[in-house]
Amino acid sequence: MSGAGTLLEVSGISVTFDGFRAISNLSFNIGHAELRAIIGPNGAGKTTFMDIVTGKTKPDEGKVLWGEMSRNLIGMNEAKIARAGIGRKFQRPTVFEDQTVFENLLMAVKNDRNPLKVLFFRPKFKDFAKVEELAAEIGLADQLSRKSGELSHGQKQWLEIGMLLAQDPKLLLVDEPAAGMTLGEREHTTDILKEAAKTRAVVVVEHDMDFVRRLDCKVTVLHEGSVLAEGSLDHVTKNQDVIDVYLGR
Numbered sequence: 001m002s003g004a005g006t007l008l009e010v011s012g013i014s015v016t017f018d019g020f021r022a023i024s025n026l027s028f029n030i031g032h033a034e035l036r037a038i039i040g041p042n043g044a045g046k047t048t049f050m051d052i053v054t055g056k057t058k059p060d061e062g063k064v065l066w067g068e069m070s071r072n073l074i075g076m077n078e079a080k081i082a083r084a085g086i087g088r089k090f091q092r093p094t095v096f097e098d099q100t101v102f103e104n105l106l107m108a109v110k111n112d113r114n115p116l117k118v119l120f121f122r123p124k125f126k127d128f129a130k131v132e133e134l135a136a137e138i139g140l141a142d143q144l145s146r147k148s149g150e151l152s153h154g155q156k157q158w159l160e161i162g163m164l165l166a167q168d169p170k171l172l173l174v175d176e177p178a179a180g181m182t183l184g185e186r187e188h189t190t191d192i193l194k195e196a197a198k199t200r201a202v203v204v205v206e207h208d209m210d211f212v213r214r215l216d217c218k219v220t221v222l223h224e225g226s227v228l229a230e231g232s233l234d235h236v237t238k239n240q241d242v243i244d245v246y247l248g249r
């Protein structure tokens, strides 16, 4: 049973690919408006975990319970899971490079979960206001008229985060946001994610320990498809098992 503060409960999940057990009886919870970092060595199952939650991969066993009603997401398709309020940010930004920052954000705002609404969409004042609000949230308020293709790598990543936030997800999954960013960009990215996590759950998979430290949140360490340790970064980095399989290598 998930507790009152639980948004997502992963319970007893296992997945085997061609005889290799990538996720092994994995169980953990994410709370509402919680920021969580997931770390662990290559092949620990971090991406596979996100693939399962978003419906891309179906586990052999276990449940993923979602929301107040503890609805099981397993068996639901990717579109339905997205509509239920789970957004995912992949490592490579996928913004429309020929469109301006404004146009990209407006498109994301109008991309309502109701497909009929997209068809008959006429932007209203509140949509423009929402674009402005999102642009401020991701620090691109002064870049609205720029073509997205001209943005730096970091700015493209922020734009994509803004496009996901436009959908008002209850849970945002973010895959290795720090990769390829300058130090300044990484700092700004932690600010965006921390702010976003005040009103929704944000789960960040990341290898960059300085980035994780700056997130200043609970950390789940995965190893061989299970939780090896969980707690503050200081707590898990003192754990001998974590040192042996991840940090000490």
Ligand SMILES: Nc1ncnc2c1ncn2[C@@H]1O[C@H](COP(=O)(O)OP(=O)(O)OP(=O)(O)O)[C@@H](O)[C@H]1O
Pocket: 017, 018, 022, 040, 041, 042, 043, 044, 045, 046, 047, 048, 049
């Ligand atoms: N579709 C698939 N078919 C076969 N094996 C897979 C598949 N997807 C993942 N795996 C294997 O499952 C294991 C877990 O992979 P996963 O990508 O989830 O790890 P990860 O923790 O995200 O690693 P990284 O930090 O390198 O991104 C790996 O050994 C990987 O090779």
